[in-house]
Amino acid sequence: MSGQIDIGIIGAGNITSTVHLPIISCIPGVKAKYVADIRDPSRVSWQYGAAGITIGADLGILPECDAVLLAVPVGARADYMREFSSRKTPILSEKPFAVNLKSHLDYLKSAGKVSCNYMRTCYSNTVQAGLIISSSVFGELESALVSEGGIVSRTGKEMGHYQMNPLLSGGGILMERGCHSLSQIVQIFDGHKFEVEHASAVYQNGLDVDVDAEISVSGKNNLDLEYRLSLIKPVENISRFTFEKAEVSFNHTVPDSPIEVRPRGKRAAFKFQPGTSWAMSSTQAFFLKWKNFLDSVRGLSEINPEKETSLDTTRIIEGIYRTSGRR
Amino acid sequence: MREYTVLPEGDNLKIGVLGANGQIGTELCILLRKAGAEVIPVVRNEIGAAFLRHSKFECRVAEVASPDGAKNALRGIDVVVVSAYEMDIWGTSRKSFAANRAIIRNSVEFSSPGAVIIYFSTIRAFSGRVDEKTPMLGIPKSYDFEKRSLERILVRECMAGNRRGYALRLGHVFGTDTSKARNITQAIVGRKEVDVQVEPERLSNAVHIQTIMQAILACAKKNQAGGVYTLVNVPQWTWREVLEYYNAGSKINFVCREMPKKNLFSGILLSLLPLLKTLKSVYFFARIFLPEEIDVLVKVKSNLYNVRKEIDSIEVAEKPFCTHEFFYRPAPGPFLNGLTETRKLLEKYPPENSLRVKD
Numbered sequence: 001m002s003g004q005i006d007i008g009i010i011g012a013g014n015i016t017s018t019v020h021l022p023i024i025s026c027i028p029g030v031k032a033k034y035v036a037d038i039r040d041p042s043r044v045s046w047q048y049g050a051a052g053i054t055i056g057a058d059l060g061i062l063p064e065c066d067a068v069l070l071a072v073p074v075g076a077r078a079d080y081m082r083e084f085s086s087r088k089t090p091i092l093s094e095k096p097f098a099v100n101l102k103s104h105l106d107y108l109k110s111a112g113k114v115s116c117n118y119m120r121t122c123y124s125n126t127v128q129a130g131l132i133i134s135s136s137v138f139g140e141l142e143s144a145l146v147s148e149g150g151i152v153s154r155t156g157k158e159m160g161h162y163q164m165n166p167l168l169s170g171g172g173i174l175m176e177r178g179c180h181s182l183s184q185i186v187q188i189f190d191g192h193k194f195e196v197e198h199a200s201a202v203y204q205n206g207l208d209v210d211v212d213a214e215i216s217v218s219g220k221n222n223l224d225l226e227y228r229l230s231l232i233k234p235v236e237n238i239s240r241f242t243f244e245k246a247e248v249s250f251n252h253t254v255p256d257s258p259i260e261v262r263p264r265g266k267r268a269a270f271k272f273q274p275g276t277s278w279a280m281s282s283t284q285a286f287f288l289k290w291k292n293f294l295d296s297v298r299g300l301s302e303i304n305p306e307k308e309t310s311l312d313t314t315r316i317i318e319g320i321y322r323t324s325g326r327r
Numbered sequence: 328m329r330e331y332t333v334l335p336e337g338d339n340l341k342i343g344v345l346g347a348n349g350q351i352g353t354e355l356c357i358l359l360r361k362a363g364a365e366v367i368p369v370v371r372n373e374i375g376a377a378f379l380r381h382s383k384f385e386c387r388v389a390e391v392a393s394p395d396g397a398k399n400a401l402r403g404i405d406v407v408v409v410s411a412y413e414m415d416i417w418g419t420s421r422k423s424f425a426a427n428r429a430i431i432r433n434s435v436e437f438s439s440p441g442a443v444i445i446y447f448s449t450i451r452a453f454s455g456r457v458d459e460k461t462p463m464l465g466i467p468k469s470y471d472f473e474k475r476s477l478e479r480i481l482v483r484e485c486m487a488g489n490r491r492g493y494a495l496r497l498g499h500v501f502g503t504d505t506s507k508a509r510n511i512t513q514a515i516v517g518r519k520e521v522d523v524q525v526e527p528e529r530l531s532n533a534v535h536i537q538t539i540m541q542a543i544l545a546c547a548k549k550n551q552a553g554g555v556y557t558l559v560n561v562p563q564w565t566w567r568e569v570l571e572y573y574n575a576g577s578k579i580n581f582v583c584r585e586m587p588k589k590n591l592f593s594g595i596l597l598s599l600l601p602l603l604k605t606l607k608s609v610y611f612f613a614r615i616f617l618p619e620e621i622d623v624l625v626k627v628k629s630n631l632y633n634v635r636k637e638i639d640s641i642e643v644a645e646k647p648f649c650t651h652e653f654f655y656r657p658a659p660g661p662f663l664n665g666l667t668e669t670r671k672l673l674e675k676y677p678p679e680n681s682l683r684v685k686d
Contacts, residue, residue: 151378151504151682154349155371156415159390164373172374202381209377231374232381234504234684 005297006033008062008089009050010080011071012041015094020069021048023287030294033065059083067092067297074099074175075168085110092117092293096179096317097309099170104314108305115293115308118183119285123255124274129239130188132248133221138261139244141221147228147235148181148253149173152209164207171326172207173229174317182313184239184252185215185225192219194312196319201326202232213320227320256280340547343367343404345391345430346411347384348375351447351536354502355410356384358540358676369400369411382681392426397433401442406547407434409446419469427477435484435492443547444492446481448474450532450557450658452496457532459654478555491553493546495663497539498532498559499652501569503678505536507652511573514648520578522647527567527581530657534559537672542663557658560669566653572673582647 007024009016012035024032025048034053035045042052053062059079067090070080074096084091090113097116098104107114120126133141162168169175186194195216202210211229216222228235240249245264251257255274262269279285296303342359346352347368356379360366368379368386376386390396391411401407413426434444454471455461461468478494485492501508515521542558545551564572570579614622 150684151353152348152374153353154346155375157372157374159372159388159396161372204377204380205373207373207377209374209381231377234682236684 003029005030005067005294006065007031008033008065008068009035009071010037010055010062010068011094012037012039012044012052013071016069016071017044019283019286020071020290021050023283023290024048026287027290027294034063036062065089067294070094073162073168074170075162075165078103081107081111085112088112090114090293090297092290093309095183096170096175096314098314099175101314101318104309104311108309108311111305113296113303114305115289115296115303116310117286117289118180118187118310118313119279119282119289120180120184120252120255121187121310122279122285122288123184123252124278124280125250125255125257125259126184126187126252127278128259128272128275129241129248129250130190132259133188133241134190138246138248141223141241141243143223143242144217144225145228145238145240146181146185146225146252147230148177148237149228149230149233149235150237151234152231166206169207171317171321172203172209173231174201174208174211174320178211178229178320179310179313179317181229181239181252182227182316183310185227186310186312186316188239189217189219189221192217192221194218194316196316196323197224199320199323201320201324203326208321208324208326211320211324213323215316215319255282255285340364340406340544341367341404342406342408342543342547343369343387343401344408344410345369345400345434346409347379347386349410349412350505351497351500351502351539352410353378354504354536354679354682355408355540355543357382357679357681358537359543360384361676362540362544364544367404371411391433392429394433394437397437401434401437401439404439404442406443406445406543407438408543409434409444412447419473424473424476427473428480431477431480432484435481435488435490438490440489442490444481444485444490445543445546446477446492446494448478448494448496448555450496450498450559450655452478453658457655457658459656460651482554485553491546493553494555495539495542495546495558496555496658498534498557498658499655500536500539501533502536503682504684507533508573510650511570515570515573515577515579516575518577520580522580522582523566523570524582524647524649525566525653526583528565529653530559530563531566531569532559532652532655532658533564533569535669535673537676538666538669540676541666541672545663545666551663554661556663557660558663559658561666562668563657564669 007030009020009032021032024030032048032050034051035041036053036055038055040054045052068084070077070091070093072080091111093116095117098107157163163176197214197216199213201208209231210233213227215225215227217225237251237253238249239252240247247262248259250259258271258273260269260271274280279288295301342364344352344356344366347356348370356366356368366384368384369391370376370386370388371390373388376388379386387400389400391400409430411430413423415423431446438444450457451471452474454467481492481494499507538560539558
């Protein structure tokens, strides 16, 4: 496909107005054709020269476009997936991709080109960690720990925010933040298989607020990965990989966090600065995700839908919810 | 002197903390409960309540900026602590300012008759009088301006509503896991020797959450006149005392660099600098008309600014630890009477392990 790519955007919330619309407006040859929402989106759409459409019951009124961004809560996404899959419109969905494994597989079956905005997979340190692991430069990988969260502080979210409603959000911290770190784990251990061996969770009003899981990783490397997420305990944001010869760690929530390498048995560590060919900021990560997606829309590259939508992430999330006894 | 309803003594005191999931609010709730009060955390959403519920608090989820929310949140509460503060990613906006005004108004209107209202202001309300880096002339910082306005609203509303109201201008707040405490511990803990760029005997304006807790109880229990008070540690700690409190065996060297003396001209220039930046393109055009002396002066100042910025961004091992708070003057009063020495409070109520990241 040559010429301008018209993007339809479903959802006029914060992520659309602060991230996606600005990024789209910076990509040559791409234009936001419309922004649609169940509430009047014109306040957001006019700023980028896009039409504003208030969505009613009939999704058929949504105009044809070359690709669509679904930036609505995961629990409200099914109808839009169906609509645009039936039109064979390439879809870039916000994360998490689906509420459960069955929905994820159903979407993949019916959709054409589809991707999900797991933008942290473009973070420089995440890409570099994957290279360190695949190269085995520090010897055999013995264990890994990934933790994220910390005692919840100001959220900046109002009372009726969709994240407070498990039907819309799909869950609590595991869906909202866990899907990101899990997508990074899946990226780092590309080509490996994952099995949730053990999981426990604390729930409040249907939202998981603390998750502790052991995930067995098998393939070129075989190990048990400790996974912790919490809003109620003071956990660190850290990914730590213990190799035969060194311990490698970094803050996977920060795009340009340096990678610290500590030789085993030594106190002193040295730091690698992130490479500049990958994302060093979240804006850059969003942009790279869009670039990959648009390259596939233009036919310049092929994307693997299972990998792009991180099917393994959904598998792991479902495994954790099932093993921890979520109803 | 106005007559106020005297509140229940001791353990019968019901204290509502608005914005309880904030950095201050969380630890404050824990400390107030330890001191014997019945604490009701008020947060805006379910996720915000997660840790407090886990710590066995009965939280109320309500939007206090709305009348219905305030009615729900404040029923039966003797002391309303307004730790909540609305802002957006850039700080103060028209929308957030309106919300903050509403929080204070609703806190007074919908609180029980005789309730005490305690609002957390900040020593930033003193603006250039305490912060050497804030010019006395020129456009005020919106945050400083907002805080002063909110204090005035509190005093006015409390007088009209016959409530005892206190605006506490908090100094730099230190708690188990507050950003200021983390900043200092990250800089000094684990290092054999560290240079710190501060006059050691300079008064720090530090206030530990333990002292804030005690101030709240003092305001609630004693018939002290309402009004605006500065709240810092008792007695005021020097920076030496603050750093030694967090020190875990490092050798601290105090190094001082003289702050450049500000005169009226440099003060005006500093205030106009943000405006000058936005008029950059106009200036570059105007250069062809401006006298050379002005052009040279602007070039020198601009070059100095850029050089300083570049140097500051280098991480050099010898660079001393320095933070903006080191350049504050001691905050003036008035101060609350009769507060216990902060050190004694810290011994009685040591830092909260449940808030600490474990190694």
